[in-house]
Amino acid sequence: MERHTKRSHDTHERLLTSACEVFAEKGFQGATIAEIVDRAGANIAAVNYHFGDKERLYVEAWRHSFQRSLARHPPDGGVADDAPAEARLRARLRALLARIVDDESREFAILCTELANPTGLLDEVRRDAIRPVQEKIAALVRELLGPRASDDDVLFCQVSIVSQCLHLTTRRRLVGRSGAGGPRPIRDYDAYADHVAAFSLAGLRAVRERIEREAADPAGGTEGGA
Numbered sequence: 001m002e003r004h005t006k007r008s009h010d011t012h013e014r015l016l017t018s019a020c021e022v023f024a025e026k027g028f029q030g031a032t033i034a035e036i037v038d039r040a041g042a043n044i045a046a047v048n049y050h051f052g053d054k055e056r057l058y059v060e061a062w063r064h065s066f067q068r069s070l071a072r073h074p075p076d077g078g079v080a081d082d083a084p085a086e087a088r089l090r091a092r093l094r095a096l097l098a099r100i101v102d103d104e105s106r107e108f109a110i111l112c113t114e115l116a117n118p119t120g121l122l123d124e125v126r127r128d129a130i131r132p133v134q135e136k137i138a139a140l141v142r143e144l145l146g147p148r149a150s151d152d153d154v155l156f157c158q159v160s161i162v163s164q165c166l167h168l169t170t171r172r173r174l175v176g177r178s179g180a181g182g183p184r185p186i187r188d189y190d191a192y193a194d195h196v197a198a199f200s201l202a203g204l205r206a207v208r209e210r211i212e213r214e215a216a217d218p219a220g221g222t223e224g225g226a
Contacts, residue, residue: 012050014040019061020106027113028058028121059125062114065106066129072105073098075133085143090197092137096165097193108169137162144204148215157207161200168192 018040022031033054037043051057077091100108114122141161142154168186186192 008050011040011042011046015042015046015050015057016061016064018042019057020065020110023058023061024065024106024109024113027117028054028119029117030113031058033057055121058119058121062107062110062122063125063129065110069099069102069105069107070133072102075136085140086201089137089140089144089201092140093161093165093197093200094193096162097168097189097196100165100168101189112169134158141204144201145208145211148211149208153207153211157204160203161196164196164200 015036018036019031021039022036025031031054033044033047036057037047040046047054047057051060073095075092075095076088077095079088079091081088083091099105111122111126138154138158141158142149145153145157
């Protein structure tokens with residue numbers, strides 16, 4: 001019984017690993033169960049037994065790739081919760097970029113194929129999985145902007161910061177597909193991570209200064225409030 005359970009677990013893991021690879025390369029529509037089970041050294045009955053159908057396998061493959069990515073690159077970047085806010089934000093951005101450029105991770109490759117040909121199958125699992133990571137960054141942004149920051153201030157800054165990281169997913173794919181005259185590749189990811197952190201922190205400081213100026217002078221400095 002124990003040997004059967006281990007064999008079943010091994011088959012489950014091989015199918016997930018194979019599915020991550022195939023969905024990352026070909027997207028949901030282009031992937032076939034036949035290719036997935038062939039790479040996994042399994043059979044179609046195993047997919048039905050472990051996952052039920054291709055749709056569920058797709059969802060579980062992304063969830064699996066996301067969880068492995070977080071395990072390899074913890075979102076806090078190894079920086080303690082009591083470290084200065086700027087250090088915590090810098091560490092989180094470096095961890096996010098590390099996940100994006102990790103060739104062993106299929107997380108963002110699957111998302112890119114999903115964005116190119118949306119199925120809607122990943123909407124719920126992405127929302128539930130990513131929300132805690134997003135909330136941590138949003139809390140850090142609010143801390144750095146100060147208590148007077150509005151929800152829109154926080155949201156706009158958060159989107160601006162994270163977009164600098166996510167842009168790298170599209171850029172890497174374009175570089176891989178384009179020939180001469182294509183986008184110039186970013187080769188030094190550590191330097192880029194430092195740039196994103198410095199650029200973002202400078203932007204947050206500028207927004208905080210604007211918020212505090214407006215709070216100190218709601219009328220915008222016009223005479224008589226006119």
